[in-house]
Amino acid sequence: MAIQKLRITFQDATEVDVTPTLEDTLAFETTLRKNPQWGSLQSNAVKLNPFRAWNALRRSRQTELTWEQFTSGDTAAVAVEVIHDDAPTDDTEDADLGKGGTTDQPTS
Structure with a gap:
C-alpha cells in the first residue's frame, strides 16, 4: 500500500505537503x-483528510493553529488535496513498445 500524502493550500497560496x-x-x-x-464517521467524509492534514501539521510542529483556525477565518486552509504520485509504473513503461516501427516485418 502506498503512503498517502496531502497538500494543504492556504489563503496566501502557501502550499505545505504532509504525510498523515x-x-x-x-x-x-x-x-x-x-x-x-x-x-458519525460516515457523515464526516469531507472532514477526514483536512483533519488528518491539520493533525499531521500539529504533530510535526509545523503549525499552532487550532482546528477552528485551520478551517475558518483569515488563517483557514482553502484546500486539502491528495497528492498522486505520477511516476510511471512497470505497466506503463512498455506502453509505447512497437509504436512507430515498421509493420509486417518477418521475425527470424
Whole structure:
C-alpha cells in the first residue's frame, strides 16, 4: 500500500505537503467520539483528510493553529488535496513498445 500524502493550500497560496499517519486517523476518530454533534464517521467524509492534514501539521510542529483556525477565518486552509504520485509504473513503461516501427516485418 502506498503512503498517502496531502497538500494543504492556504489563503496566501502557501502550499505545505504532509504525510498523515495512523496516529492522525485515530485522532480523527477520537475527536468524533468526543464531539457527538459532529455525527458519525460516515457523515464526516469531507472532514477526514483536512483533519488528518491539520493533525499531521500539529504533530510535526509545523503549525499552532487550532482546528477552528485551520478551517475558518483569515488563517483557514482553502484546500486539502491528495497528492498522486505520477511516476510511471512497470505497466506503463512498455506502453509505447512497437509504436512507430515498421509493420509486417518477418521475425527470424
